[in-house]
Amino acid sequence: MPSDAIQPILSLRGIHKSFGGVQALTDVSLDLYSGEVVALVGDNGAGKTTLIKSMAGVIRADKGQFFFEGNEVTLSGPAAASDLGIQTVYQDLALCNNLDAVQNIFLGRELTGPWWSGFRVRRADCERKAHEVLQRLRLSGISLTRNVGAMSGGQRQNIAIARSILWQPKVVLLDEPTAALSHTAAEAVGKLIRELASHGLAVLVISHDIHQFVIDVTDRIEVLRLGRKVASFASKQVTGEQVVSAMVGGNEEPAGAR
Amino acid sequence: METPSTTQDSAHPAAVDQRRSFGERLSSDLRLLPVAAGLIVLFVFFATQSDVFLTSRNLNNLLVQSTVTGIVALGLVFVLLVGEIDLSVAATSGVASVLMSKLVIDAGMPVPAAVALGTLSGVVIGAASGRWVTLMGVPSFVVTLGVGLVLNGIQLVLLPRTGRYNLLNSGVEKIAATNIAGASAWALLIIGLILFAAVRLSTLAARRRAGLTASAVQIIVLPLVIVGGLGTATLLILAQRNGLPMPLILYIGILGVTGYVTTETRFGLYLYAIGNNIEAARRSGIKVERIKITAFAITGGLSAFAGILAASRILGVSVSSGGGIGGGALLLESIAAAVIGGVSLFGGRGRVTGALFGALIIATVSNGLNLMGVANEARLIVTGLLLVIAVSVDRTIEKLAGGAQG
Numbered sequence: 065m066p067s068d069a070i071q072p073i074l075s076l077r078g079i080h081k082s083f084g085g086v087q088a089l090t091d092v093s094l095d096l097y098s099g100e101v102v103a104l105v106g107d108n109g110a111g112k113t114t115l116i117k118s119m120a121g122v123i124r125a126d127k128g129q130f131f132f133e134g135n136e137v138t139l140s141g142p143a144a145a146s147d148l149g150i151q152t153v154y155q156d157l158a159l160c161n162n163l164d165a166v167q168n169i170f171l172g173r174e175l176t177g178p179w180w181s182g183f184r185v186r187r188a189d190c191e192r193k194a195h196e197v198l199q200r201l202r203l204s205g206i207s208l209t210r211n212v213g214a215m216s217g218g219q220r221q222n223i224a225i226a227r228s229i230l231w232q233p234k235v236v237l238l239d240e241p242t243a244a245l246s247h248t249a250a251e252a253v254g255k256l257i258r259e260l261a262s263h264g265l266a267v268l269v270i271s272h273d274i275h276q277f278v279i280d281v282t283d284r285i286e287v288l289r290l291g292r293k294v295a296s297f298a299s300k301q302v303t304g305e306q307v308v309s310a311m312v313g314g315n316e317e318p319a320g321a322r
Numbered sequence: 323m324e325t326p327s328t329t330q331d332s333a334h335p336a337a338v339d340q341r342r343s344f345g346e347r348l349s350s351d352l353r354l355l356p357v358a359a360g361l362i363v364l365f366v367f368f369a370t371q372s373d374v375f376l377t378s379r380n381l382n383n384l385l386v387q388s389t390v391t392g393i394v395a396l397g398l399v400f401v402l403l404v405g406e407i408d409l410s411v412a413a414t415s416g417v418a419s420v421l422m423s424k425l426v427i428d429a430g431m432p433v434p435a436a437v438a439l440g441t442l443s444g445v446v447i448g449a450a451s452g453r454w455v456t457l458m459g460v461p462s463f464v465v466t467l468g469v470g471l472v473l474n475g476i477q478l479v480l481l482p483r484t485g486r487y488n489l490l491n492s493g494v495e496k497i498a499a500t501n502i503a504g505a506s507a508w509a510l511l512i513i514g515l516i517l518f519a520a521v522r523l524s525t526l527a528a529r530r531r532a533g534l535t536a537s538a539v540q541i542i543v544l545p546l547v548i549v550g551g552l553g554t555a556t557l558l559i560l561a562q563r564n565g566l567p568m569p570l571i572l573y574i575g576i577l578g579v580t581g582y583v584t585t586e587t588r589f590g591l592y593l594y595a596i597g598n599n600i601e602a603a604r605r606s607g608i609k610v611e612r613i614k615i616t617a618f619a620i621t622g623g624l625s626a627f628a629g630i631l632a633a634s635r636i637l638g639v640s641v642s643s644g645g646g647i648g649g650g651a652l653l654l655e656s657i658a659a660a661v662i663g664g665v666s667l668f669g670g671r672g673r674v675t676g677a678l679f680g681a682l683i684i685a686t687v688s689n690g691l692n693l694m695g696v697a698n699e700a701r702l703i704v705t706g707l708l709l710v711i712a713v714s715v716d717r718t719i720e721k722l723a724g725g726a727q728g
Binding site: 184 | 529671
């Protein structure tokens with residue numbers, strides 16, 4: 065757990081967001097630190113996805129401030145967020161099934177030759193770099209040249225994550241990375257998420273898998289309920305029951321290590 | 323936590339690929355195998371049915387017959403890859419050929435300029451259809467159906483009262499009538515092979531530089547032997563007559579360029595990405611609309627050029643140029659050629675070489691049945707059945723490959 069002396073990479077202060085008459089987020093504040101994995105948990109409709117989308121620049125908060133490395137920033141769009149170094153992996157992964165891992169990892173950001181080559185994709189360079197990224201994440205079991213449509217859910221999730229870190233972001237937001245995965249595949253994704261943190265990234269992950277995934281993989285658990293942050297736990301010092309209880313509103317203590 | 327990924331840290335990526343099933347390979351590297359096999363079966367069948375089939379003269383005819391449909395089918399690959407369709411390809415070819423003829427006959431324009439303008443008209447028509455489809459979000463088959471009818475009307479307007487432009491002695495007929503024979507033909511083949519080898523060689527060199535597995539046999543020798551073998555065989559067969567017919571040379575040239583564009587360039591990659599998952603492509607920052615419009619423009623341009631080639635071959639244009647009202651056989655056969663060659667109507671799958679094989683199969687059936695003295699109605703029935711068989715084979719391969727939702 066980082067000490068208070070360390071500056072957070074990304075800080076949210078007093079975020080409000082409503083859709084029509086529905087208050088989706090009310091006064092939510094959150095700090096993400098380099099090298100730390102934070103779980104964002106809550107019941108359906110608690111505001112998890114709204115919060116992650118506001119951090120990804122997909123939706124604009126009505127009120128509140130964002131600080132990136134201590135400077136106030138406006139997340140005016142997805143491009144602004146990704147320029148700062150905030151990458152998001154959505155639940156649908158956004159992979160092209162007819163392309164291989166290398167092509168998916170580089171999609172939209174291919175290394176290409178000069179104009180007279182018709183912007184020929186520098187396949188070998190892309191492949192080497194993709195190989196390096198996967199090695200760094202200890203994912204070398206993934207075939208680089210096989211169409212991702214023929215791969216397992218866990219491998220696809222891992223490729224989507226590898227893709228998000230290609231240009232060295234500082235913050236990675238993951239929306240339900242283990243939702244459709246088997247236990248073993250979810251464990252492998254958990255390992256990968258720890259690997260990201262060990263490389264100094266700040267990771268925020270939405271998950272419903274409290275007992276298996278959240279407690280084991282994350283450092284800190286932030287609980288949202290009805291758009292408010294109701295609890296914050298250090299993952300090592302909490303049981304699954306305590307977290308679930310905070311999610312559903314049985315025991316409302318603003319607990320936490322900080 | 324024992325997953326394969328933890329135990330294969332040092333394994334080379336190539337080692338992982340060994341696990342691919344035959345079905346999966348059939349859907350990717352070996353995609354052309356069933357089509358090529360089908361073509362060989364047809365060749366053997368017709369060779370046993372007709373003494374004339376394998377003669378140089380007949381094969382020359384067969385190849386030239388396949389070029390117009392083949393070039394339109396190559397063009398269609400571009401729109402099909404992005405998950406769209408262009409039903410105005412035949413009408414575009416008709417209008418472009420009539421426009422070109424009008425420019426030559428009525429305006430006295432030099433042939434090369436008229437050919438260029440005619441082709442350009444197809445590019446503009448295609449781009450306009452594409453712009454409309456992407457702007458309004460309407461299905462391309464409806465838009466291009468309408469555009470096709472509009473173009474049929476324009477074609478009638480452009481034609482003179484006689485309903486026909488005669489292109490004999492206009493200079494246009496020389497395009498299709500030219501044959502390259504002897505040393506020049508061999509030189510052409512060698513230049514083509516050198517270009518092909520250069521692309522493959524740069525792939526090999528880049529892989530070596532990047533420290534990746536790179537087998538010279540797989541990347542250069544094998545493809546070069548296949549392409550060189552086919553080229554030499556074609557040349558040897560046709561050399562007995564007049565040499566290489568110009569339409570065939572142009573066709574193969576276009577095939578080479580479109581093959582390079584679709585498999586090697588960033589634009590080509592984006593065609594496949596958009597066809598499979600347009601939302602993913604958009605989120606990756608790909609300018610989806612621009613790519614789609616470009617695809618339509620290429621389809622239009624190639625269709626127009628094919629129409630001009632057809633006009634040059636049959637020495638004139640008329641109401642029935644471009645397959646007549648509604649597109650007729652040219653439209654249906656060019657779509658069939660692409661689909662028989664394994665190009666998916668739902669986007670994201672298929673190759674230009676597939677369209678080549680598809681066009682060859684259609685031309686072979688037509689030519690072979692003709693030689694056997696079978697009536698036209700039987701030819702239609704056989705082509706139709708082939709189309710149904712081809713998509714069914716395609717579907718089966720997809721299932722074998724498993725998981726590929728594309």
